[in-house]
Amino acid sequence: MPNKNAFYAQSGGVTAVINASACGVIETARKQRRHIGKVYAGRNGIIGALLEDMIDTGKESKAAIAALRHTPGGAFGSARYKLKGLDENRAEYERLIEVFRAHDIGYFFYNGGGDSADTCYKVSQLSKKMNFPVQAIHVPKTVDNDLPITDTCPGFGSVAKYIAVSTREAALDVASMAKTSTKVFVLEVMGRHAGWIAAAAGLAGQTRADAPHVILFPEIPFDKGAFLARVKQCVEDYEYCVVVVSEGAAYADGTFLADAGTTDAFGHKQLGGVAQTIAQLVRDELGYKYHYAIADYLQRSARHIASKTDVEQAYAVGKAAVELAVKGANSIMPAIVRKSDKPYRWSIGTAPLARVANREKKMPRRFITGDGFGITAPCRRYLEPLIRGEDYPPYADGLPQYVALKNVAVPKKLKSQFVL
Amino acid sequence: MPNKNAFYAQSGGVTAVINASACGVIETARKQRRHIGKVYAGRNGIIGALLEDMIDTGKESKAAIAALRHTPGGAFGSARYKLKGLDENRAEYERLIEVFRAHDIGYFFYNGGGDSADTCYKVSQLSKKMNFPVQAIHVPKTVDNDLPITDTCPGFGSVAKYIAVSTREAALDVASMAKTSTKVFVLEVMGRHAGWIAAAAGLAGQTRADAPHVILFPEIPFDKGAFLARVKQCVEDYEYCVVVVSEGAAYADGTFLADAGTTDAFGHKQLGGVAQTIAQLVRDELGYKYHYAIADYLQRSARHIASKTDVEQAYAVGKAAVELAVKGANSIMPAIVRKSDKPYRWSIGTAPLARVANREKKMPRRFITGDGFGITAPCRRYLEPLIRGEDYPPYADGLPQYVALKNVAVPKKLKSQFVL
Numbered sequence: 001m002p003n004k005n006a007f008y009a010q011s012g013g014v015t016a017v018i019n020a021s022a023c024g025v026i027e028t029a030r031k032q033r034r035h036i037g038k039v040y041a042g043r044n045g046i047i048g049a050l051l052e053d054m055i056d057t058g059k060e061s062k063a064a065i066a067a068l069r070h071t072p073g074g075a076f077g078s079a080r081y082k083l084k085g086l087d088e089n090r091a092e093y094e095r096l097i098e099v100f101r102a103h104d105i106g107y108f109f110y111n112g113g114g115d116s117a118d119t120c121y122k123v124s125q126l127s128k129k130m131n132f133p134v135q136a137i138h139v140p141k142t143v144d145n146d147l148p149i150t151d152t153c154p155g156f157g158s159v160a161k162y163i164a165v166s167t168r169e170a171a172l173d174v175a176s177m178a179k180t181s182t183k184v185f186v187l188e189v190m191g192r193h194a195g196w197i198a199a200a201a202g203l204a205g206q207t208r209a210d211a212p213h214v215i216l217f218p219e220i221p222f223d224k225g226a227f228l229a230r231v232k233q234c235v236e237d238y239e240y241c242v243v244v245v246s247e248g249a250a251y252a253d254g255t256f257l258a259d260a261g262t263t264d265a266f267g268h269k270q271l272g273g274v275a276q277t278i279a280q281l282v283r284d285e286l287g288y289k290y291h292y293a294i295a296d297y298l299q300r301s302a303r304h305i306a307s308k309t310d311v312e313q314a315y316a317v318g319k320a321a322v323e324l325a326v327k328g329a330n331s332i333m334p335a336i337v338r339k340s341d342k343p344y345r346w347s348i349g350t351a352p353l354a355r356v357a358n359r360e361k362k363m364p365r366r367f368i369t370g371d372g373f374g375i376t377a378p379c380r381r382y383l384e385p386l387i388r389g390e391d392y393p394p395y396a397d398g399l400p401q402y403v404a405l406k407n408v409a410v411p412k413k414l415k416s417q418f419v420l
Numbered sequence: 421m422p423n424k425n426a427f428y429a430q431s432g433g434v435t436a437v438i439n440a441s442a443c444g445v446i447e448t449a450r451k452q453r454r455h456i457g458k459v460y461a462g463r464n465g466i467i468g469a470l471l472e473d474m475i476d477t478g479k480e481s482k483a484a485i486a487a488l489r490h491t492p493g494g495a496f497g498s499a500r501y502k503l504k505g506l507d508e509n510r511a512e513y514e515r516l517i518e519v520f521r522a523h524d525i526g527y528f529f530y531n532g533g534g535d536s537a538d539t540c541y542k543v544s545q546l547s548k549k550m551n552f553p554v555q556a557i558h559v560p561k562t563v564d565n566d567l568p569i570t571d572t573c574p575g576f577g578s579v580a581k582y583i584a585v586s587t588r589e590a591a592l593d594v595a596s597m598a599k600t601s602t603k604v605f606v607l608e609v610m611g612r613h614a615g616w617i618a619a620a621a622g623l624a625g626q627t628r629a630d631a632p633h634v635i636l637f638p639e640i641p642f643d644k645g646a647f648l649a650r651v652k653q654c655v656e657d658y659e660y661c662v663v664v665v666s667e668g669a670a671y672a673d674g675t676f677l678a679d680a681g682t683t684d685a686f687g688h689k690q691l692g693g694v695a696q697t698i699a700q701l702v703r704d705e706l707g708y709k710y711h712y713a714i715a716d717y718l719q720r721s722a723r724h725i726a727s728k729t730d731v732e733q734a735y736a737v738g739k740a741a742v743e744l745a746v747k748g749a750n751s752i753m754p755a756i757v758r759k760s761d762k763p764y765r766w767s768i769g770t771a772p773l774a775r776v777a778n779r780e781k782k783m784p785r786r787f788i789t790g791d792g793f794g795i796t797a798p799c800r801r802y803l804e805p806l807i808r809g810e811d812y813p814p815y816a817d818g819l820p821q822y823v824a825l826k827n828v829a830v831p832k833k834l835k836s837q838f839v840l
Contacts, residue, residue: 010596013597013601014592014593014596014597016589044600045600047599047600071592072592072593073589073591073592073593073595074593075596076596077595077596077597078596078597079597079600079601080597080600080601081600161818164818164819165724165819165820166718166722168819168820168822169436169492169493169718169723169724169820169822170716170718170721171493172434172491172492172493172494172721172822173434173492173493173494173717173720173721174717175497176434176493176494176495176496176497176498177434177494177497177498177499177500179464179467179497179499180464180467180499180500180501181433181499181500182717185717203818203819204819273696275714276693276696291717292714292716293716294695294712294713294716295713295718296590296712296713296714297594297605297713298586298589298590298607298718300593301586301589301590301592301593302586302589303589304589304725305724305725307818384817384818387817387818387819388817389818390815392812395810397808398581398623398727398804398807398808398809399585399588399623399624400585400588400589402588402589402592
């Protein structure tokens with residue numbers, strides 16, 4: 001096998017541990033000099049390939065690359081940029097191949113969610129058609145936990161831990177003030193179509209009396225009457241009520257509770273503000289004093305309280321991607337395979353991209369309680385191991401020491417420009 | 421000195437470390453059996469005294485009391501309940517004294533902010549007038565950091581750390597996505613009249629290029645034109661802009677940017693939603709894609725990332741309150757005295773309550789940069805030591821192990837009922 005260069009890119013919303021996957025890719029590639037030459041990274045994800053704006057990770061010290069393991073965000077820049085279908089915009093794929101050819105890139109590691117799995121799959125297809133050998137390996141990442149086949153998605157465990165911890169903490173606050181102050185606290189969490197993050201809040205409590213008392217999942221159509229009745233009962237029974245609402249919570253007709261009316265590059269609706277919608281509903285209908293929090297980016301960047309399990313898995317899929325590549329794999333994704341719940345044991349398997357792309361894994365109905373407002377014991381068994389363990393970053397003067405890479409550009413070789 | 425009982429109550433908004441002060445009070449009192457008999461706590465703060473609904477902390481194990489040090493929220497319940505002036509409602513103060521007399525309470529430890537310092541002061545005054553000897557000691561607590569005399573307020577350092585850490589983390593997220601996604605991120609933080617918490621976000625960055633790029637303080641009237649110009653310049657220079665806005669940010673005429681129109685028991689306006697106001701202003705005027713987070717209660721309950729300095733100081737003021745009491749002090753507050761910035765050294769001094777009550781310490785103008793959007797070097801020197809050190813709670817199965825006390829009621833002795 002000839003010594004080819006590798007191209008690594010981050011895609012879509014970043015996470016607390018996507019850089020841990022980058023760390024796994026780069027550290028492992030550096031040990032495979034016989035197979036892999038340079039590791040280039042896309043500046044701002046796949047856009048960096050299209051614009052031939054790549055970063056030479058070889059210019060980074062060993063310590064800097066190691067520090068990626070504890071640094072949130074996307075160290076090379078990520079992008080919300082979905083390549084269209086091959087028929088619609090073949091030019092973009094051909095440009096990718098042109099850039100890969102110019103820089104002698106034989107390995108494509110694409111670190112993202114469902115959309116990037118799709119792109120990765122298409123690159124592998126086109127590479128065969130164009131007779132230019134690129135091994136396309138998808139490295140799973142998404143806080144939404146909605147990729148199929150893999151037991152969980154790196155990035156999710158840390159958001160889950162952050163939300164479970166924050167819910168437990170805020171609930172203690174609310175409970176202690178409820179007599180004279182806030183009775184209903186609403187926490188808005190991410191999760192456009194799948195309620196995995198909202199479900200994780202359920203780990204904060206054990207009994208029906210514990211917060212969160214109500215979880216609103218995207219999978220369960222919002223029933224205003226049932227919701228208000230539950231909140232009222234809760235305040236009467238426990239003096240307070242903690243509600244966790246997924247940004248994707250929707251009415252039976254599919255309308256989001258909070259529809260901001262704008263869309264992103266993927267055509268997804270931009271959501272936000274559902275916490276306020278819910279809180280005001282509670283005030284208007286029940287008269288309770290409320291507060292609400294919107295975790296937004298704080299939840300997916302909270303490396304300070306990352307799940308150790310998640311960090312390890314994020315690193316492992318990056319490492320496995322390279323190991324699979326040097327063994328000749330193509331059009332594949334390393335996947336996490338659960339071997340047992342207690343003790344939690346897992347290993348790395350593989351999933352063919354044809355079966356990953358554009359499939360969304362929602363919460364199974366059996367993970368949600370009959371009333372639609374909580375999580376079941378099987379759900380708890382599934383989630384618990386994913387938030388286990390702490391993996392604190394190093395601190396100096398009270399703040400976590402996150403690395404900023406040099407991100408030195410690879411000299412361009414092509415004369416042609418590409419317009420996005 | 422006769423062996424009298426003590427009454428401890430938590431007041432106002434709780435913090436990540438108010439229970440550390442409770443821990444300091446109770447552990448220290450338990451070592452002073454010659455002076456202090458039982459330590460009773462008010463169920464839901466001062467309301468517990470008025471209703472003669474007190475908790476016998478003696479029923480809690482040594483381990484449970486020790487665990488208060490790492491448990492957020494208010495373990496006995498707190499209250500937003502301000503006693504009126506002596507002339508307006510002498511009955512409340514007389515009721516307090518009646519309950520204290522019935523339960524042989526000679527020490528009153530009131531753990532709160534400016535309002536409770538005022539109450540504490542009035543109790544000490546009335547106690548003299550009624551010739552019933554109650555030593556009233558105020559234990560400082562407030563995330564707003566707005567008490568006078570003391571160098572800082574326990575509770576503030578941990579919020580400050582949470583906000584600085586979260587700002588640094590979210591900024592990495594936004595920076596990595598800015599090319600194709602969110603350009604402006606707005607984080608709303610607490611601070612009704614004083615911008616200390618917002619200022620703490622400034623610790624997240626070192627240079628003008630680092631986030632947060634704009635801080636909106638309550639102390640600086642909001643200048644729409646200057647704000648939008650700064651955001652625009654920021655996005656042009658760095659491709660993104662992080663804005664931290666205090667809930668108390670206001671126009672020159674004093675109107676809050678987000679005025680929800682409701683008030684709490686103290687007559688304070690209930691604020692919230694300023695992040696959305698600011699974010700939509702940016703979109704409407706500059707057209708940038710935005711996201712916003714509202715930390716709300718998450719920030720003041722985030723014991724998982726508490727400042728070690730803050731935890732130590734919270735414990736120390738609780739301990740000092742008891743030590744002062746057994747030495748005969750009255751109408752006083754233990755205060756934190758800063759001896760040097762680097763290395764940070766502090767000790768416990770005292771402040772007479774007459775000088776503490778109802779005075780608000782705002783950010784001095786010299787702590788805010790000339791343009792009104794950032795913090796100065798002297799501010800940084802003041803803030804940095806307060807967030808230093810981590811003090812992680814114990815974890816089990818991925819979640820912090822916070823204690824829930826038994827909170828056994830003290831049998832009532834009075835026949836009379838009191839109506840709040």
